[in-house]
Amino acid sequence: MKHIKAVNQKADRIEAYVAHEAGFGVGHGAPGRGSAANGGGGEPTPPAALGAAGHDDLDVVGLESRPPHEAQGPHFPLGCSLVFSPGWEADSQGGTAGLCQPVERDLFDCHLACFWPAHVPDQLNHAQDWTGKCASAQKDWRKLDLVFP
Amino acid sequence: MSAVAPAVEDRRVALREFHPFEAHGARFLYMVPSAGIFRLDDAGGAILDALGSGPRSTRSLVRELAGRFDSERVLETLDELTQIRAVGDVDAPKEQVPRDLPPPGFPLTTMVLNVTNKCNLACTYCYEYGEDKIVDTRYGKQPKFMSEETAEQSVEFLLAESRGQEVAHLTFFGGETLLNFPVLQKAVAYARRRAAEEGKRIEFSLTTNATLLKPEVIEWLADNHIGVTVSIDGPKEVQDGLRVFHNGRGTYDVVLPKIKELLRVHRTRPIGARVTLTQRNMDVLGIFRHLTEEIGFWEVGLAPVTTQDQRAYAITSEGKDDMLRQFEILAEEWLERAVRNEHHGFSNVKDTVEEIHKGVSKAYGCGAGLGLMGVATDGDVALCHRFAGSEEHTIGSVTEGVDREKQGRFLVDHHIAAKTDCHTCWARPICSGGCYHEAHVRYGTSSHANLHYCTWVRSWTHTCLEIYGALAERNPGFLTRFDA
Secondary structure (H helix, E strand, C coil), X not given: CCCCXXXXXXXXXXXXXXXXXXXXXXXXXXXXXXXXXXXXXCCCCCHHHHHHHCHHHHHHHHHHCCCHHHCXXXXXXXXXXXXXXXXXXXXXXXXXXXXXXXXXXXXXXXXXXXCCHHHCCCCCCCCCCCCCCCCCHHHHHHXXXXXXX | CCCCCCCCCCCEEEXXXXXXXXXXXXXXXXXXXXXXXXEECHHHHHHXXXXXXXXXXXXXXXXXXXXXXXXXXXXXXXXXXXXXXXEEECCCCCCCCCCCCCCCCCCCCEEEEECECCCCECXXXXXXXXXXXXXXXXXXXXXXXXXXXXXXXXXXXXXXXXCCCCEEEEEEECCCHHHHHHHHHHHHHHHHHHHHHCCCEEEEEEEECCCCCCHHHHHHHHHCCCEEEEECCCCHHHHHHHCEXXXXXXXXXXXXXXXXXXXXXXXXXXXEEEEEEECCECCHHHHHHXXXXXHCXXXXXXXXXXXXXXXXXXXXXXXXXHHHHHHHHHHHHHHXXXXXXXXXXXXXXXXXXXXXXXXXXXXXXXXXXXXXXXXXXXXXXXXXXXXXXXXXXXXEECCCEECHHHHHHHHHHCCHHHCHHHHHCCCHHHHCCCCHHHHHHHHCCCCCCCHHHHHHHHHHHHXXXXXXXXXXXXXXXXXXXXXX
C-alpha cells in the first residue's frame, strides 16, 4: 500500500493478503477467515500462510470442515418428496400416491427452488390454468388440485 | 497528476468499524475485529474526518478535498482504506461476529496442577478460601494433596493432549504450592524423563506465597529452571493488611528475607511478583517501586481483586479511575525505557503491547478449557486452576481424558459470538469478554461478559495502543522482540 502504512504483524498480513488478492484479480473470491482459535477476527488469511502450508494442505483443511450452509443440511420444503420423477403430474409408478405434497406455506418455494422442475405441473403446455381457481395462494391453496396424467 | 476528477466509479461510502488513536504526532487505526494497526497519512486522515460527519459519494469526497489533495491521491487512499475495511459501501451489511470454533484436536499448551488446595495463609480476599470461593476446599471431596500417581497421570495427559507441540508448559499451583514439595519434585523429574522420551520439552513454573522458601527449596528451583511467581502485595503495611497467617499475623517479615535469598540464588529464570490490588491498597506506584527497586523483582504484574462489589476490599469506581491513572504513569515510564531499549518491570503493559503487536483477535477471553486447563488434586480437569475442583466447570479427568461433548458446549457458550454485549465494543479483539472466573463470581455464570470493567478495559487498551503507536514511531526495533 502506498499511502497507509501497516504497523503491527496483523496489519502486515492484511497488506500481504490485499496484495495477493490484487495479483489474482478482482472477483477471485471472498476474503478468507483467520484460524478458528483466533477466530473472533474475521481477518483475511495471509498469503504467507498459503505459501508455507501449501495449497494442498489448505484444501485438506477445507474438505475437513463443513461449509456453514450445510450445517443443517439442504432446505426441503415441508411435504417434499425426493423419490419420484414426474412430480405433481405422476409418481414413479405412473400413479399419484407418491407425489410430493407441499403445503401452502411452501408452495411457492417449490416453484422457485425445486431441483426437479416437473414437481409442479407444466403450466406452459399441459396444465395452463392449474392456478386458475387460486387467486391468492394463502387463501385458495386447497383449490390447487392434482393433475392426472 | 491532475486536479480534475477523472471519470470514477461513483459509490456512496461510509466509515466501518475501527478505533482511531494518536501517538507521537501520528494518526493510527486499530481495526476491529481484525486487530491490524495502520498508520494514516494526511489524506487518509482527511478522508476519515470527512466521512466522520456522514456517508457521501466518492465524487463529493474528491470535490471536498480538492483544495488539499488531488483526486488521484484521494481515490488511491480511499481504495486502500476500503481494502483494510476502514471504509465501505454505505449499504454494506455490518460484519457479523463469526462463530468459528477451534478445530478438533486443538493442542493443550499449558496445564496448571493444583498440587494442594491447602494453604498456610488466610488472605482475606482469597478466591479459594475466602467469601467468594466456589469449591468447598475445607470439607469437599478433593484430597488436600495431590498424590504422586495423579501428578504422573497429569504429565501423561499433558504430553498426550499437547499433540504435535514440541514445548508444553506445566505450572504448579495451590493452595500454597510448596506445601506439597515432595510431589512437586517427583512430578518435575518424571515430566522431564517422559518428555525426553517423547521428544518434547516441558517448561515449569510455579506460584508461591514465599513463606516456605527454604535454602534447599530455592536451590532446587534454580537447578531445575523453574519459573517462580511470588504472590505479594507490596510494602509491609500493605502486605500485612490482607496477606496474613491463620492467626492474623502479617507475613511481610517472614517472606522478605526468603524472597531476597530467592532473588540472590535463583538466576536461571526471571522472578516476578503478582500483586492483588484491593480498595485498601491502591498505591500502585508505591507498591511497584517497592517490589522492583527495593526488593528487586524483575517483573511486577498487578490485578484487581476478583470479588463482589459489596466486599469491603472491592475496588470502587473511583478506585478504578485512580488505578488507571497510576497504570498510565507506569506505562509512560515503560515507554521511555523501551525507547532506550531498556527493561522496565511493569508486566501489565508489556503483555498488552505484545498482544497488540501480534494483532491478537480473540474468540475467547482466555485459553481456559482449550489451550490451558487446570487439574484438581483428585485429577479432575477443569477449565483453569481457578475452577479446579468445581464439578460444574470440570471437563474431564487426567485418567479418562477430556469430555469432548462438555468441552464443545463450553466452547460454544463462551465464544465471543455468544456475548452480544461485546459485539459493538472496539476492544473485543483483546478483551473478548474477559475472565471466566471473574464472570462467575460477579454474575453467577462463567459465560457472562464482564460488563463491570468495560470502561476500564477500554481506557487501558486505548492507553496501551498509544504506547504501542509511540514506540512504533520512536523505536520500532524494540517491537521485533515480540515477533515470535
